[in-house]
Amino acid sequence: MKRCPACKRVENDDTLAFCRADGTALVSDSGSVRADAGTMRFGSAPVASEVETSLLPQHATDADMSRPTALTTVLPAQRISDNELSKSKRRKAIVAITVVVIAAALAVSAYFYLLRKSRTAIESVAVLPFVNTSGDPNMEYLSDGLTESLIYNLSQLPSLRVIPRSSVFRYKGKETDPQIVSRELGARAVLEGRLRN
Secondary structure, eight states, X not given: OEEOTTTOOEEOOTTOOBXXXXXXXXXXXXXXXXXXXXOOOOOOOOOOSEEEOOOOOOOXXXXXXXXXXXXXXXXXOOOOOHHXXXXXXXXXXXXXXXXXXXXXXXXXXXXXXXHHHHSOXXXXXXXXXXXXXXXXXXXXXXXXXXXXXXXXXXXXXXXXXXXXXXXXXXXXXXXXXXXXXXXXXXXXXXXXXXXXX
16 A cells, blocks of 8 residues: 555555655555545535635646646526526427417418319310300301310310310300200310400
């Protein structure tokens, strides 16, 4: 066993050459060792905001080992203030509101996506003969020509079924309900038109 002559600390490790506490060269100690050797007791001091602490005297050979004595500030125990609690509640509220807004946006997006998906495209159309409202009987050929032209041009679309001219011209000159015509002809949409002067 070795002992520090300065601080009287006993080191059980025989390979140490210097004291761990103050860096003083250790000496071999063949005497009896007390049970509390190397132990320092501190008296109970009253709690204060600043307590002065000092280091043991320095007898080190190395200049880097010296440490200055300084004041130590004892900080009061931290309390959670009402302001910090309100900040925590505000954060939780902001997170909750954000989650609700995102959920609402997703719900609206899903609604419009499903609504758009559920709407079927117009796959068939009936073009009713245009009505001549100009009062000029010579313009009748123009209203019929417009109807036939629309039927022909729409029939060129590959994904659209157009009700033929022979089926729609039976409604010429009759007041008809487009829903009834749609049901009778099996068309998803009905196109009506008027020719004015």
